[in-house]
Amino acid sequence: MATIMTVDDTASMRQMISFTLGSVGYDVIQAVDGAEALKLAQDRKVDLVIADVNMPNMDGITLVKSLRALDTYKFTPILMLTTESQAGKRDQGKSAGATGWIVKPFNPEQLVNVVRKVLG
Amino acid sequence: MTIDLTRFHSTFFEESLEGVAVMESELLEIERQVRRGGKQAAESLDAERLNCIFRAAHSIKGGSGTFGFTQVADFAHALESLLDEARSGHRLIDADTANLLLRAVDCLRALVHAAKDDGPAPTDVETLHAELERAQANAVAPAAKAVAAATASVWSIRFVPNDRFFHTGNDPLRIFRALIDLGPIATHADASQLPVWEQFDPQVCYLGWDIMIEKAMARDALDDVFAWVVGDCELTIEAPTATATATVVNAVAKVDEKAASSIRVATAKVDGLVDIVGELVITQTMLSQLVEDFTIERAAQLQAGVAQLARHTRELQDAVLGIRMLPLGFVFSRLPRLARDVATLLGKQVEMEISGDRTELDKAIIERISDPLIHLVRNSVDHGIEAPQERTRQGKPAHGTIRLNAYHKAGNVVIEVLDDGRGLDRDRIVAKARERGLIAADAAIDPSQIDEFIFMPGFSTSETVSDVSGRGVGLDVVRNNIRTLGGGVEVSSSPGQGTRFVIRLPLTLAIVDGMSLRVGSEIYILPLAWIAETLQVQPQDVTQPAGGPEIIAVRNEFVPLLRLDRIFNVTARATNVNEGLVVIVEADSKRIALFVDELLGQQQVVLKSLEPHCQRLEGISAATILGDGTVALILDAGSLVRQAHSAAAVLAAASNALHPSAAASAATLH
Numbered sequence: 178m179a180t181i182m183t184v185d186d187t188a189s190m191r192q193m194i195s196f197t198l199g200s201v202g203y204d205v206i207q208a209v210d211g212a213e214a215l216k217l218a219q220d221r222k223v224d225l226v227i228a229d230v231n232m233p234n235m236d237g238i239t240l241v242k243s244l245r246a247l248d249t250y251k252f253t254p255i256l257m258l259t260t261e262s263q264a265g266k267r268d269q270g271k272s273a274g275a276t277g278w279i280v281k282p283f284n285p286e287q288l289v290n291v292v293r294k295v296l297g
Numbered sequence: 298m299t300i301d302l303t304r305f306h307s308t309f310f311e312e313s314l315e316g317v318a319v320m321e322s323e324l325l326e327i328e329r330q331v332r333r334g335g336k337q338a339a340e341s342l343d344a345e346r347l348n349c350i351f352r353a354a355h356s357i358k359g360g361s362g363t364f365g366f367t368q369v370a371d372f373a374h375a376l377e378s379l380l381d382e383a384r385s386g387h388r389l390i391d392a393d394t395a396n397l398l399l400r401a402v403d404c405l406r407a408l409v410h411a412a413k414d415d416g417p418a419p420t421d422v423e424t425l426h427a428e429l430e431r432a433q434a435n436a437v438a439p440a441a442k443a444v445a446a447a448t449a450s451v452w453s454i455r456f457v458p459n460d461r462f463f464h465t466g467n468d469p470l471r472i473f474r475a476l477i478d479l480g481p482i483a484t485h486a487d488a489s490q491l492p493v494w495e496q497f498d499p500q501v502c503y504l505g506w507d508i509m510i511e512k513a514m515a516r517d518a519l520d521d522v523f524a525w526v527v528g529d530c531e532l533t534i535e536a537p538t539a540t541a542t543a544t545v546v547n548a549v550a551k552v553d554e555k556a557a558s559s560i561r562v563a564t565a566k567v568d569g570l571v572d573i574v575g576e577l578v579i580t581q582t583m584l585s586q587l588v589e590d591f592t593i594e595r596a597a598q599l600q601a602g603v604a605q606l607a608r609h610t611r612e613l614q615d616a617v618l619g620i621r622m623l624p625l626g627f628v629f630s631r632l633p634r635l636a637r638d639v640a641t642l643l644g645k646q647v648e649m650e651i652s653g654d655r656t657e658l659d660k661a662i663i664e665r666i667s668d669p670l671i672h673l674v675r676n677s678v679d680h681g682i683e684a685p686q687e688r689t690r691q692g693k694p695a696h697g698t699i700r701l702n703a704y705h706k707a708g709n710v711v712i713e714v715l716d717d718g719r720g721l722d723r724d725r726i727v728a729k730a731r732e733r734g735l736i737a738a739d740a741a742i743d744p745s746q747i748d749e750f751i752f753m754p755g756f757s758t759s760e761t762v763s764d765v766s767g768r769g770v771g772l773d774v775v776r777n778n779i780r781t782l783g784g785g786v787e788v789s790s791s792p793g794q795g796t797r798f799v800i801r802l803p804l805t806l807a808i809v810d811g812m813s814l815r816v817g818s819e820i821y822i823l824p825l826a827w828i829a830e831t832l833q834v835q836p837q838d839v840t841q842p843a844g845g846p847e848i849i850a851v852r853n854e855f856v857p858l859l860r861l862d863r864i865f866n867v868t869a870r871a872t873n874v875n876e877g878l879v880v881i882v883e884a885d886s887k888r889i890a891l892f893v894d895e896l897l898g899q900q901q902v903v904l905k906s907l908e909p910h911c912q913r914l915e916g917i918s919a920a921t922i923l924g925d926g927t928v929a930l931i932l933d934a935g936s937l938v939r940q941a942h943s944a945a946a947v948l949a950a951a952s953n954a955l956h957p958s959a960a961a962s963a964a965t966l967h
Contacts (some may be wrong), residue, residue, distance in 0.1 A: 187356040188561070189309035193363065197300050229359075231352045245464070254466040259361060268528075275321070276466035277525030282362025285300035292475075294475055 178223035179296050180204040183224045184214040184240065194227060197285040198292060200241065211235025215243050218250060225256040225296055227279070229265050238266070238273050244276035254295045302364055307559045309360045310413045313369075318352035318407045322630050323350050324402060326638060328395040350398075350482040351380045357405065366412040369405070372422060374431040376401050382433060397432060399634075400459070401425050449536030450513040453761065454618065456523070457487070457505030457531040462702040467526050469502065480512025505531070533784070560660055562620050570616050577609045618805050619662070625703045625712070626654035628667045632674050636699055639678045646685055646696035647678050653703035658710050662782050666712070666802065669775045669786075673714045673798050674699060681718030681796050693717065709784070712800040721790040723747045738963045748788045752776045753886050762951065773886050781828050781935070783809050807904055811921075811931065813897040814880065817867045820929045821893075822902050822921060827934035829881040829888060830897060834874050846944050849874070849890050851881060858890045864916060864937075865930075870894045884938040891937070914941065 181203050183194040195205040206223070208214035211230040212235040214228065226244065237257055244250040254276040259267050267278055279291055323346050358373035382388040392400075400421075407419035476482050481844040487505040491497075510594075519534050526532075564775075584602045587595060633649040640647040682697030688693050696755060700715040711882070723744060730736045730750050740839070779786045785800035799933035803809065811822035834849055838857060841847045847858040858879070862869035871877035871894050880891045907914065918933035 183493075186352065187360055187362050188312050189305045190363065192308055193300075193302065193305045196304070200300065217695050230357050233349070233352065245716060252463055252466055258359070260355075260362075271465065271525075271528055281359040284363070285302070297471065297474065 178202050178204055180222070180225040181225045181227065182206050182208060182214060182217060182291065184208045184211065184232070184237070185228065186210055190229070190258075193285070194288065197288055198266035201289055203292070210245070211237060211240035214240055218223065218244060219247070222249060224253065225292065226253065227258065227292075229258045230263065230270065238269050241270060241273040241275045245294065256291070256295065266292065304883070304963075306364060306413075308561070309364050310409060311559065311561060313357045313360060313409045314406065316631050317402055317409065320402050320405075321399065321634055323787045324395060324399050325442070325633055326510055327390055328392065328399070331390060331392055331395060347380065347384045347390075351377065351384050354380055354405075355779045357409070359411070361409075367964065368418055368422070369408045369412055371758050372401075372405060372408055372426055375426050376405060379429050379433055393759075394432065397428060401429055405703070408539050434920055448513065448515045449509070451536065452510050452512075452514075452516075452519060453535050454508040454510065455531070455533045456508060458502040458526070459529055459531070460501050462502045462526070462529045463500055465526075465529055465778065467529065469504070469506070472522060472526070476508065476510055476519075479518055479522070480510050482511075483509045527626055540679065545670070560621065560623075566616070566620055570613075570620070573609060573613050573616055577606075577613065580605050599867045618659070618807060621655035621659050621805065621807075623660050623663045624655045625663065625710075627663055628670060629654045629703075632670065632701060633665070635671060636674055639675055643679065644680060645682050646682060647682055648696050648698050649674075650698060650700045654701075656703040656705065656710055657804075658802060659807070662802055665778065665782055669778050669800070670701075670712070670714070672772075674701075677714060677716040677718065677796065681716040681720075683719050706753065706801075707924050710802045710804060712802065714798040714800070715795060716732065716797075717795040720792040720794055720796055721748055721751065723792070726750050737853075745789065748790055751788060752786075769842055777884065777935075780826050782806065785826055797889070799965070808901050809931070810899065810903060811902050812880075812899055813923075814861070814891075814893040815895050815897055816861045816893050817869045819865070819867050820897065820923065820927070821861065822929050822931045823880065823882070823934065824892070824931070825899065827882050827884055829882050829883040832888075833876055834879050836874055839874055848942065851888075851890065854888070856888045856890045857944070858892055859937060859941050860892045862892075864940075882934045882938060884935045887938050887942050889938050889941040891932075902929070902931070 181198055183191050183198075183205060184207075185191045185194070186246040191207045191209075195207055206217060206221075208217050210232040211228070214226065215235065217223075218226070219253045226240075228240055235243075239274055241255050241257070244253070244255060255274070257267070257270040257275045257278040258281055259278045260269070260281045270278065276295070277291075279288065312462075327346060354373055354377040358377050361369035361373060362365055376398070376676050377392075379388075383390050383394070388394070404419055404421055404425045409758050410416070411418045456469075456472070458467075462469075470610075473482070485507045488503070488506070490503045492503065492786055497503075516534060516536065523530075523532055523534075560955070578950050580602060582928070584599070584606065587599055587602060589601070621788050628649050633651070636647045636649050677699050678697075678846075682699070683693075684939065685695040688697065689932075698717050700713070701711040702715070704711055707923070726747050727736070727742065730747075730753075733753075735750065735753065736742055752775075753953070754771060776786050777801070779800055782802055783806065784800060786798060786800045788796065790796040802910055810825045812825055812828060816819045832851070838849050838851075839847050840850075848855050849858050856931060858874075860869070861867075869877070871892075872894065877892055880893060880896070882889050902923075904919045905921055907917065915935050916933055917930045918936075919931045920928050921931055923929050
């Protein structure tokens with residue numbers, strides 16, 4: 178089964194995402210910010226990254242740029258978690274190379290639907 | 298699929314409240330800088346500080362929306378928008394804005410608490426919300442929602458990915474799958490852009506498609522499918538006919554369930570535990586193999602194995618207790634705000650310096666030390682720190698300083714609260730003590746003893762009872778709360794230079810330092826913190842007014858004598874006071890004398906709660922298991938003292954014709 182990495186500085190969001198996706202059979206690893214995510218992504222191959230935009234140390238947009246710069250993550254789907262009010266961030270994420278986004282707030286069903294669609 | 302979101306609530310509440318605390322302390326720092334440096338400072342504010350506040354608001358908003366706390370989400374959104382303006386440089390944070398933000402942070406905290414406890418929302422939500430929105434320079438009109446979505450029964454789509462398409466991790470196949478989910482499709486691929494083989498770049502998509510989808514639906518559904526790739530392809534979506542449709546509003550159901558008390562533990566600590574458990578398992582395997590074919594020659598090996606087991610057990614004990622440890626910063630971080638608010642109210646200037654906030658303490662103690670600390674800080678601002686004019690007159694800086702410091706010392710944690718204010722007013726304290734008959738009119742008294750009087754009940758020396766402190770709750774309560782935690786508090790002061798409170802706390806509540814006492818065949822443990830002194834008395838020191846409790850004279854003070862054998866109905870070896878020992882116990886600033894057969898010595902004991910198995914027992918707080926396996930009860934000093942003193946009070950009220958010395962004692966007892 179595919180490995181998904183959730184990157185969020187909020188523990189409750191990480192737990193929710195990881196529990197939800199874990200319960201439908203995905204392997205989920207967690208990172209607290211972009212810096213940790215970048216490190217973990219190089220230790221093992223991740224099939225999908227779901228990253229928050231606002232995080233300390235390294236934000237989501239920088240993470241997307243950094244991952245896209247790696248050969249192994251050139252085509253890996255990366256989804257950003259954004260809110261309705263962050264259209265600007267969404268565009269920045271897109272031009273940095275993000276695959277798409279999930280709008281917060283979302284419920285577990287929506288999350289699983291999106292992930293299933295992306296991972297096929 | 299159903300996922301019960303309530304399981305994440307306690308984490309959400311915990312981190313939201315932490316987020317609120319971060320916002321508060323960063324805002325306070327910003328306010329301090331702005332107040333000191335004026336406009337210039339407002340322009341050069343540390344961007345990371347604002348970012349940090351923004352992130353906290355943003356996380357709370359995202360989480361509360363996801364977990365269904367819409368009221369929190371709405372309010373956090375208003376707060377976040379204002380912060381975003383400041384962060385992106387569209388707005389300067391002046392003193393007014395900082396103040397508004399601080400009030401909003403308070404309101405947000407109250408909202409989170411209300412969501413957590415399922416209580417009513419704070420009353421000022423609406424007004425503050427409106428204020429936040431007004432404060433935004435370009436008050437954003439609510440986004441115009443989907444004007445009128447078009448529907449049609451057949452759609453034709455032209456979709457041509459550009460060179461970059463694959464580089465965002467997108468895939469045309471995914472789009473087709475999503476379209477098929479909507480309805481049957483017919484496609485025609487346009488391969489005209491395919492280059493000759495030598496120029497083919499596998500990372501580029503050269504194909505384009507014309508798609509027909511037969512399904513009656515709104516255009517929105519198709520826009521959703523292509524939402525992620527809009528900038529990365531050529532896209533046209535057309536329909537022969539179009540009509541208006543209604544929009545659907547999603548309602549989020551509120552899930553209510555009280556959050557259980559939980560604790561967040563650093564992963565490193567958990568890893569440490571796992572390591573130790575691993576070691577334990579290895580040792581255990583080694584020992585079982587050893588005993589399976591044991592010969593006496595291998596006794597040394599067995600001994601070494603058991604020693605190893607002992608070491609691991611000790612490590613495990615430390616590590617498990619360590620899980621409950623939280624840094625004092627959790628409590629300290631709330632105090633600068635408090636000091637600021639109190640100081641503003643009193644027209645004083647106070648700065649707070651904090652050190653040692655990483656010192657760790659048991660979670661249960663952290664939770665219960667907060668009230669005493671709030672009390673002490675409030676006291677320092679109110680009674681300790683002088684008004685700015687008075688300070689300048691005395692050649693001190695206009696703003697007073699309160700220092701909070703924490704450190705480890707001899708297996709305890711010490712917290713100091715120091716101020717550079719006027720110090721304790723010893724003349725007034727002595728006058729008050731005389732007035733209350735606590736010291737004889739002509740007795741000379743040591744200055745440090747004078748300071749101790751402020752821990753007596755009802756001993757507020759403030760000249761005016763202010764709104765801030767001196768509202769009935771005195772330092773006696775502070776001392777008592779700290780003693781309940783197994784610690785102690787002391788005060789020292791020098792006139793004109795300041796006051797210093799030193800709080801000593803045990804690292805954990807699970808283990809106490811106790812004195813083991815023997816009465817007959819029973820052993821009891823009395824926590825050391827409550828023991829004032831131990832002495833041997835003579836029969837002539839004991840008086841017993843008719844029908845009343847026995848009273849002993851201890852250095853001119855009269856103390857009710859409690860015989861543990863009578864309270865717990867056991868047979869003591871000693872019946873005459875000179876055959877046993879008397880332990881003076883102090884709680885609530887009252888003393889009693891416990892009569893016991895003998896003291897066995899000091900030892901650390903692990904508390905085992907009795908509550909789930911026995912009903913609450915008067916005079917007993919818990920039990921422990923001694924080294925030899927027997928159970929010993931741990932005495933509850935507070936309840937024993939209350940018992941003895943209520944009996945003495947009844948007696949004093951009932952009888953005026955007492956032995957003269959007993960009458961005097963009844964007067965000093967309460």
